Amino acid sequence: MEKRKQYDNKIILPRTEEHELPKGKLGLVFCGDCNAVYYKKSWHNNLRDYKNFREDLPVKFSVCPACAMIKNKQFEGEIIISNIPANIEESLIHLIETFGRRAEQNDGQHRVIAVKKIKSGLIVTTTENQLAVKIAKKIKDTFKKVEMKISYSPKPSDVVYVKMGFK
């Protein structure tokens, strides 16, 4: 396997361990950073889908997995895009950010963490591996002349690395 290139702003690390669910599964857990709320065994953007909401439920504050990942400078998906034609760079960034916002509205745990400019192009990091794959496919569908290589890190890690290059 090809050795990954070192880059200067290497402050974001691949995620290495599963995030534990908060203890105390009864009641609600709010993320103190993004207001996500944990109930019925998963994190939600709000309480809208909570049918049997009772006001006497115990409430706890914690940090949701996505916020924890960002705090720990980790990621689950990374896209490195190189050889970007200057005239499309702006629309490419716009596409990535829009896609990320939509994903996050749909599931607050699926986020684009950062879109960083580097010498050779862009590095995009996400909190969820399939989000990175979907963004990469969207880029390929939109701009056509792009090569794409997807590689997963060995188990138990589920970090995905996507390399893209404009032809």
Ligand SMILES: [Zn+2]
């Ligand atoms: Zn959060």
